[in-house]
Amino acid sequence: MEAVVKPRTVVQFELNGRARQGYAESRTQLCDFLRHETGATGVHVGCEHGVCGACTVLVDGKAVRSCLMLAVQVQGSRVETVESLADEDLMSDLQQAFRRHHALQCGFCTAGILMSCVDYLEREPEPTETQVRDMLSGHLCRCTGYTGIVRAVLDVAHERKTQQENNNNV
Amino acid sequence: MKPAAFDYVSPTRKSDVLALLAEHGQNARIIAGGQSLMAVLNMRMTQPKLLIDINRIDELHYIEPQKRHLAVGAGVRQAELLSWPGLAEAVPLLARAMPWIGHFQTRNRGTVCGSLAHADPSAELPLCLTTLGGEVVLESKRGRRTVVAEAFFQGILTTDRRPDELLTEVRFPMSQPGVEYRFNEIAMRHGDFAIVSLAAVIGADAIRLGVGGVADRPVARNLERDQDLAGALNETAWSLDAQDDVQATAAYRRQMVRELGKRLIEEGY
Numbered sequence: 319m320e321a322v323v324k325p326r327t328v329v330q331f332e333l334n335g336r337a338r339q340g341y342a343e344s345r346t347q348l349c350d351f352l353r354h355e356t357g358a359t360g361v362h363v364g365c366e367h368g369v370c371g372a373c374t375v376l377v378d379g380k381a382v383r384s385c386l387m388l389a390v391q392v393q394g395s396r397v398e399t400v401e402s403l404a405d406e407d408l409m410s411d412l413q414q415a416f417r418r419h420h421a422l423q424c425g426f427c428t429a430g431i432l433m434s435c436v437d438y439l440e441r442e443p444e445p446t447e448t449q450v451r452d453m454l455s456g457h458l459c460r461c462t463g464y465t466g467i468v469r470a471v472l473d474v475a476h477e478r479k480t481q482q483e484n485n486n487n488v
Numbered sequence: 489m490k491p492a493a494f495d496y497v498s499p500t501r502k503s504d505v506l507a508l509l510a511e512h513g514q515n516a517r518i519i520a521g522g523q524s525l526m527a528v529l530n531m532r533m534t535q536p537k538l539l540i541d542i543n544r545i546d547e548l549h550y551i552e553p554q555k556r557h558l559a560v561g562a563g564v565r566q567a568e569l570l571s572w573p574g575l576a577e578a579v580p581l582l583a584r585a586m587p588w589i590g591h592f593q594t595r596n597r598g599t600v601c602g603s604l605a606h607a608d609p610s611a612e613l614p615l616c617l618t619t620l621g622g623e624v625v626l627e628s629k630r631g632r633r634t635v636v637a638e639a640f641f642q643g644i645l646t647t648d649r650r651p652d653e654l655l656t657e658v659r660f661p662m663s664q665p666g667v668e669y670r671f672n673e674i675a676m677r678h679g680d681f682a683i684v685s686l687a688a689v690i691g692a693d694a695i696r697l698g699v700g701g702v703a704d705r706p707v708a709r710n711l712e713r714d715q716d717l718a719g720a721l722n723e724t725a726w727s728l729d730a731q732d733d734v735q736a737t738a739a740y741r742r743q744m745v746r747e748l749g750k751r752l753i754e755e756g757y
Contacts, residue, residue, distance in 0.1 A: 325493070344496035344539065347530070366489060367527035368594060380567075380596040386526040387597070388519075390496055391541065434593055455679045456591025 331392045333358065334402035342389035349373040351389030352399060360400035360429045364458070371457035374430035375399050381437035400429035403436070412436065412474050419470040423461030431457050435471055444475055491529040498541040502548060502627070505540055505654055510629040512538045513651030519543075520562060523590065523598035524606045548656060553578055557622065557659040566595040566603070566613075579660045581620060581669035581687055585612045588671070591679040604640075605655045607647045610682040610701035612673070614641055617658065618706040619687040619698030625657040626650075634659075641705040667691045670752050673700070674744055676735065683736045684744035688752050695753060697721075702741045703728040711753075721749040 330339040333356055340355030347366070352358040352375065364370035366385045373384040376398040403410040409417070412435055422428040431454065438445070438453045445453070450471045454464055499505055509516060515537040519525050528534050542548060542562060549563035551572050558578045560569060566589055569575060569582065576583040589595055589603070589612050603613040604624060617624075617637040625634050626649055640648045649655060663669065673685030685700035691713075698708040707728060711720045725745035730738035751757060 343493065345491040345493055345529075347490065347526075350490070366530045368523060371591075371593060374593055377597075381593045382597045383523075383593060385530065386522055386594075388496070388522075388526075388539075388541075390498070391522075391543065393498075437596075438592065452678060453592060455677055456593045 327390060329389050329393050331394060332396045334398055340389075344388065344390060346389040347385050348375070348377075348387040348389050348392060348397075349384035352384060352397070355389075358399045358401055362426055362429055364426070369458070370427070370430075371434065372427050372430040374433045374457070376433055376437060379437065379440075381434045398433070398436075400432055403432060411477060412439075412470075415470040415474045415477070416467070419466040419473065421462060421466040421470040422459075427457055427459045427461075431459070431467060435474075439471070439475060439478070444479060445471070447472060489530050489532060491526075492532050492535040494536050495538045496541065497538065498544050500544050500546070502545055502654070502656065505542060505545065506627060506629050506652075508538070508540055509652045509654060516540055516651075518605070518654060520602040521565060521594075521598035522602075523594045524602070524608065542654070553662070554659075555662075557661050560600050560658050560660070562599065562601040562654070562656050564600050566590075566598045566600055567592065569600050570595065578662055579616075579620070580663050581616050581671060581689070582660060584669060584671040585616050585685075585687060588612050588673055588675075588678070588682070588685070594679075601655050601658050604658055605647065605649060607641050607643075607645050607705070608681070609644055609704050609706065610685065611706075612671075612682070612685060612700065615685055615687050615698050615700035615706040616671075617660065619689060619696055619708045620661045621696075621708075622658065622660045624655055625659070626653040627656045628653040632656075637706075638708070643704045664691070668756075670756060672748055672752050672757060674748065681735070684741055684748060686745070686748050686752050688749075690753065697724065697749060697753070699724065699728060699745055699749075702730045702745060717750065717753060718746070721746045724749070 326341050329342050342351050349361050349363045352361045362372040364372035368383045368386045375384045378396050450468050517536040519541050548561040550561040552559040570586045623634045623636045635648050668690040670688040673682040675682050682701040687698040689696040693713045695711040700706045709724050725742035730741040732738050
């Protein structure tokens with residue numbers, strides 16, 4: 319039986335493709351750890367009880383609430399935040415579509431929504447509008463009324479499909 | 489808010505968890521998916537001295553179809569069970585009800601057994617287990633026992649689990665030929681806590697109707713196929729001691745039991 323973790327422990331994990339480590343107390347939420355220890359301030363902390371979705375990140379490829387996980391739980395895991403999406407100078411197709419469709423205004427909820435979309439579109443590459451709205455029910459956005467977000471997600475799905483078809487035809 | 493300080497341990501063997509529970513039971517909490525517990529910890533509504541994380545215990549991670557039931561270990565996440573290819577055939581009620589649990593982001597992390605151990609009266613999984621007449625397996629250093637759903641759920645966030653016990657497995661009865669399984673619920677928004685949720689098991693001559701979100705625990709009633717349905721639903725609605733809260737009045741809840749119940753049984757949705 320391993321010993322009880324000390325008040326402060328070193329968490330080693332992979333953040334956006336790079337090995338990282340930081341100190342965490344047992345009780346430190348993953349969202350706070352990512353922001354304060356690793357500087358991943360794209361993780362936005364909203365409600366802290368799993369309702370608003372602003373802090374959504376990918377842990378081992380799956381979209382989860384980082385306020386409902388402890389930092390010590392990602393020991394050895396792969397974490398991706400919104401900082402992983404853009405290249406040096408080019409936004410991802412998802413981010414570009416959000417911009418095109420005015421899918422954000424204040425932007426507070428956007429990072430979390432983008433991370434949910436990354437996971438969701440992997441599983442469901444051709445979602446219907448109903449499915450997209452269902453996926454977005456896990457996020458609160460008080461600016462947009464969601465219409466632009468739905469359009470952006472559907473547009474990206476369509477774009478990726480067209481791209482794929484073109485690639486197959488070449 | 490942030491949780492109050494606690495010690496944290498993440499064993500890799502079930503026997504270690506049972507030893508820890510035997511020693512610290514009253515002051516310890518188990519965390520699996522944490523999709524309810526983390527919120528409760530963050531709000532400091534619970535302040536355990538020790539948090540025992542069971543996420544690294546491989547032996548709790550299984551979905552096993554048995555002859556009479558589907559056994560699901562305490563490590564299985566809701567998203568895993570929902571995407572398990574045999575689910576619609578083995579336990580169709582779960583295939584219908586589970587998309588209503590929270591959101592896909594919380595199902596990615598939340599576990600099946602965790603929702604049962606938490607025992608929120610409006611939660612979908614306790615309702616399904618009660619309606620199907622399934623059971624849970626509880627283990628401690630003292631031994632192992634199974635408890636049927638109706639005895640396990642004892643009130644709001646209250647179960648028959650003793651402080652030194654770990655809920656290790658849930659057993660959902662397998663679907664029966666010729667029986668229909670239906671589910672529907674009403675909430676402010678898809679994924680929110682249900683105001684009223686209903687599960688129905690419809691056989692040739694009997695109907696079992698489960699109601700969540702109204703009483704302090706999920707409740708299932710047997711209705712005769714040829715009896716006056718409206719009257720039976722009305723009796724069921726009044727028998728649940730519905731309460732007013734911020735989401736809905738008691739009268740609204742009773743009305744939903746009558747209306748949604750009728751629709752679910754007669755029209756299938």
